[in-house]
Amino acid sequence: MAPGTNAGAAHPIVEGKTLDPILKQKIENDATAFLRSYVSRRGRNVAAAEDAVLNSKSYSDTEALNLKLIDLIAPDDAALLLALDGRAIHRFDGSAVTLHLGHGTIMPFDASMRERLLSRLTNPDLAVLLVVLGALLIYLEFNVPGTIVPGALGTLLLLLGVFGLDLLPIRHTSLLLLVAGLALMLLEAKFASHGVLAVTGIASLVFGLATLVDGPIAEMRVHLGTAVSAGVGFGAISFFLAWIALKARRNKVLTGPQAMVGRRAVAVTDLAPAGEVEIRGELWRAALLDSGASVSVGASVVVRQVDGLTLLVEAGEPE
Numbered sequence: 001m002a003p004g005t006n007a008g009a010a011h012p013i014v015e016g017k018t019l020d021p022i023l024k025q026k027i028e029n030d031a032t033a034f035l036r037s038y039v040s041r042r043g044r045n046v047a048a049a050e051d052a053v054l055n056s057k058s059y060s061d062t063e064a065l066n067l068k069l070i071d072l073i074a075p076d077d078a079a080l081l082l083a084l085d086g087r088a089i090h091r092f093d094g095s096a097v098t099l100h101l102g103h104g105t106i107m108p109f110d111a112s113m114r115e116r117l118l119s120r121l122t123n124p125d126l127a128v129l130l131v132v133l134g135a136l137l138i139y140l141e142f143n144v145p146g147t148i149v150p151g152a153l154g155t156l157l158l159l160l161g162v163f164g165l166d167l168l169p170i171r172h173t174s175l176l177l178l179v180a181g182l183a184l185m186l187l188e189a190k191f192a193s194h195g196v197l198a199v200t201g202i203a204s205l206v207f208g209l210a211t212l213v214d215g216p217i218a219e220m221r222v223h224l225g226t227a228v229s230a231g232v233g234f235g236a237i238s239f240f241l242a243w244i245a246l247k248a249r250r251n252k253v254l255t256g257p258q259a260m261v262g263r264r265a266v267a268v269t270d271l272a273p274a275g276e277v278e279i280r281g282e283l284w285r286a287a288l289l290d291s292g293a294s295v296s297v298g299a300s301v302v303v304r305q306v307d308g309l310t311l312l313v314e315a316g317e318p319e
Contacts, residue, residue: 001061001070008058028054041092044069077106118167124213125226127164132230134158136237143241169214177208181231185239198239206231257306260284264300264318265311271295277311279303286311 001007012027013019019027032050039049048067051057064070071087074080085102111119120126137154141147184201191197210227213220260279265286269275272295273288286303288295289312295301301313 001064001073003061003073003075006058006060007064007069008052009056010052011054011056038092041090081106121160121164122167123164124168124215124220124222127161127168128209128212128222128226128230130157130161130164132161132234134161136234139238139241143244165213168220171211171214174208174212177204178212181205181208181235182238185235186242188239198235201239202232202235205235260303260311261306262318263303265303265313267295267297267299267301270297271301271313277301277313279311284311285309286313288312289314 010031012031031053035049035053036046039046045068048057048059048069052059059067059069061070061073065073072080072083074083081101081104084099085104086098086100088096088098090096134154134157137150138158139154141151141154144150181201181204184197184204188195188197188201206227209222209231210224211222213222215221263279265277265279265284267275267286268278268283271277271286271288273291273293275286275295276283277286278284286301287310288301289304293315295315299315300317302316302318303311303313305312
């Protein structure tokens with residue numbers, strides 16, 4: 001062992017479940033039997049090893065050495081090789097082998113491409129950024145259909161981010177915060193709340209991202225800076241795109257017959273109350289809303305309604 005380390009606390013558990021007493025006893029007996037099968041052959045302290053399994057006992061480096069659970073304590077690899085040089089070990093078949101490690105060299109093995117990729121994807125900050133960027137690109141594809149590239153690239157990034165997060169411990173309450181944040185921003189785009197819903201939604205996104213990964217150490221959690229930048233950026237962009245989409249839905253129709261409502265037309269015949277008008281270079285049959293009124297040739301009228309192929313108009317200029 002290395003100085004300052006500890007070992008033990010090997011009691012078998014199943015995370016998130018309460019084991020049946022009989023099943024628990026079977027798992028403990030199996031684990032201790034497996035432990036005895038090689039600990040006794042190595043000349044180790046069987047009782048102390050079983051105590052680590054049955055009672056979750058943990059030992060410091062000195063305690064493990066005194067209890068004969070380990071052979072030696074070495075501060076580094078070079079010291080370990082030097083301490084093992086000339087030591088005789090006994091294999092399970094009974095044969096003895098003497099180690100000659102005085103001039104041994106340590107050969108590091110580079111990680112494979114798969115291992116390097118998995119190591120990158122399990123970075124919580126990178127996984128969160130991939131999910132956020134992928135979601136924005138997919139949303140852009142829905143707003144501008146047919147561009148293909150944002151949708152395809154966004155799907156790839158989103159799946160890579162979800163794959164990375166699947167390898168990490170996730171808090172499900174944080175996922176609910178993210179969903180609530182998106183819902184609040186969409187509601188802000190639809191209902192004017194003077195920014196209250198949007199700010200609350202962005203705060204939910206930031207807090208949800210910051211607490212999304214329940215890592216045992218700080219390096220395995222989402223950093224606050226990443227959560228703030230991703231949450232605020234995603235929230236602002238999503239709200240802006242949703243507001244533009246909602247505004248476009250509420251805008252006046254610019255194509256078809258309904259696009260003529262509110263526009264100016266010129267009477268080409270007397271309207272008393274029906275006749276013809278010219279609008280956008282086209283001749284349309286028109287009728288005055290006030291059946292008792294009349295309009296002479298060349299006068300301006302305003303289209304108020306469209307009834308099939310007839311425009312319902314009234315005298316005057318558009319506002």
